[in-house]
Amino acid sequence: MRKILLKMAAAIGLSMVSQVQAEEGQWMYAQGSDTLPKGAMEYKLGVISRRGKDSGDYVFNDIRPEIEYGITDRLTLSAELMVFDHDYSVDDPELNPMYETQGGEGGRFERTQVGGFELGLKYNVLSVYKDPVGLAFKMGYENRNKYRLDGADINQDSFTISTILQKNFLDNRLQFVANLKMEMERRTSPGVLEEEIAFDGSLAAAYRFAPKWSAGLEFRHQSDYLNPQEDGVFNPELDRSSFDLSDFRIGSQHQRGNYLGPSLHYAEKKWWITGSVLWQVAGGGSQFSFSENDRNWDEHERVHVGATIGFEFD
Numbered sequence: 001m002r003k004i005l006l007k008m009a010a011a012i013g014l015s016m017v018s019q020v021q022a023e024e025g026q027w028m029y030a031q032g033s034d035t036l037p038k039g040a041m042e043y044k045l046g047v048i049s050r051r052g053k054d055s056g057d058y059v060f061n062d063i064r065p066e067i068e069y070g071i072t073d074r075l076t077l078s079a080e081l082m083v084f085d086h087d088y089s090v091d092d093p094e095l096n097p098m099y100e101t102q103g104g105e106g107g108r109f110e111r112t113q114v115g116g117f118e119l120g121l122k123y124n125v126l127s128v129y130k131d132p133v134g135l136a137f138k139m140g141y142e143n144r145n146k147y148r149l150d151g152a153d154i155n156q157d158s159f160t161i162s163t164i165l166q167k168n169f170l171d172n173r174l175q176f177v178a179n180l181k182m183e184m185e186r187r188t189s190p191g192v193l194e195e196e197i198a199f200d201g202s203l204a205a206a207y208r209f210a211p212k213w214s215a216g217l218e219f220r221h222q223s224d225y226l227n228p229q230e231d232g233v234f235n236p237e238l239d240r241s242s243f244d245l246s247d248f249r250i251g252s253q254h255q256r257g258n259y260l261g262p263s264l265h266y267a268e269k270k271w272w273i274t275g276s277v278l279w280q281v282a283g284g285g286s287q288f289s290f291s292e293n294d295r296n297w298d299e300h301e302r303v304h305v306g307a308t309i310g311f312e313f314d
Contacts, residue, residue, distance in 0.1 A: 027218040027263050028276035028306040030179050030202035033134030033166040035124040036070030041313040043067055052302030054292055056090035058098065060301070062148065074124040082144065084115035086151040095290050095298060101150040111151055116144030120160075134166035138181075147189075149299065156187040173208040184243040196226040197241045197250055206265065216263040220278060223256035224299065238286065255285035257300035271311045278304045 025031065028048065036042060044066040051059050063083035068076050089108040090098045102109040120140035128134025142158040162181040168174065183198040199222070206216035227238040234240055241251030261278035280303070283296035290298035 024265070024267055024272050025274050025308045025310060026175065026206040026214060026216050026265050027177075027202070027204045027274070028261075028278055028304065028308075029200070029220050030177050030204035030218050031164060032175065032177050033124060033126070033128055033136040033164045035074055035076040035122055035136065036068055036312075037314075038070050038073050039314070040070045041068065042310055043313070044308060044310045046306065046308040048304055048306040050301040050304050053088075053090055053095060053098070054290075054295065054297040054302075055092035055095050056088065058088040058090060058301065059086070060088070060148065061085035076122045078118075078120040078122065080118040080120070082115040082117060083112065084146050084148060084151055085112040086110065088150075092290075097147065097150045097152060098298075101152050109151060113146050113151060115146040115148065116142060116156070118142045122164075128166045128168050129172070134164075134168075136164040136166075138162040138164065144187075147187075152189065154187055154189045156185055158183050158185040160184075175206045177204050178202070179204075191231050193229040194226055195241050195243065196224055196254075197243060198222070198224045204263075206263070212267050214265040214267075216265065216276075218259075218261060218263060218276065218278060220259040221256070222259075222300070224254045225251045226254050227251055235288070238288070252286060255283070255289045255291070255296045255299040257283040257296050259304065261304075270313075271309065273309045274307065276304075276306045278306075 025044070046064040046066070048062045049059065050062065063085060064080050066078060066080040068078045070076050087110045088098055089102055093099050118140055120138055122136055122138040124136045126133060126135040140160040142160070144154060144156040147154045160181055160183045162179060165178045167176045179202040181200040183200065185196040185198065187194045187196065201221045202218060204216060204218040206214045208214045225241050227234050227240040238252040240249065242249050258281050259278035260281045261276060263274055263276035265274045266272065280295055280300050282294055283300050284291045284294065285296050289296055
């Protein structure tokens, strides 16, 4: 009888932990392997303010309202809207596309626009609470009509594939996650065609140091591989990227950026909030990127400041 009661208590405790922690965002970019329970719904509002280039002043607020729904206990559907809020004026004429979009020297671009949408499916293969390690895969489709860097008009379709690993320790108080996402983008603008393969990798940890409170640390790497085609001509000094089924190749790395910083997370039973700061600690790219002093500035920023709030509904 004692063993039965202990098993029942463990099962109840496991259920409470998984319900409270399901899909909570502990970090800015990294995520855990949990999915929502069947029939549950969650609303998230995330804002990441990307601030500072190596010239002038630059602010890009990436605003993402998102709804997630648990189709089954293992499969979660998500739909996200992208709102891009730009306010910048850069001084260096080599810092493009921002310099051209603002109208050149002394110009400024200040606008809030709907940038596009994203649809995603996340499938949990292994439970972090029942199996030796948590494992999930996520697939997404994005459509964008505004460029995130400068707010200019584009037509972009992207497909993403993500692998998510998670391992918990100390009765789930300590969490470690590793994410790897590959994004295949086809982007067109007047006179330009870009087939881009991008990689986004994250390593993160979080520790619940008090009831409802967790502190975390996150490392993020992001890099792009492409050879833009301008007026039908490729750059002969770069290798072309392609993700056609009969012609898949990574191509030349255009840029890379590494970020590191802390996060703080607070959770109630039905809602949670997370704040994070990530600084660019290293970066670079090809001779055609705007990279100086071991940092990349055309695709990356000095610091990312983010906050996300989530509300769960049964």
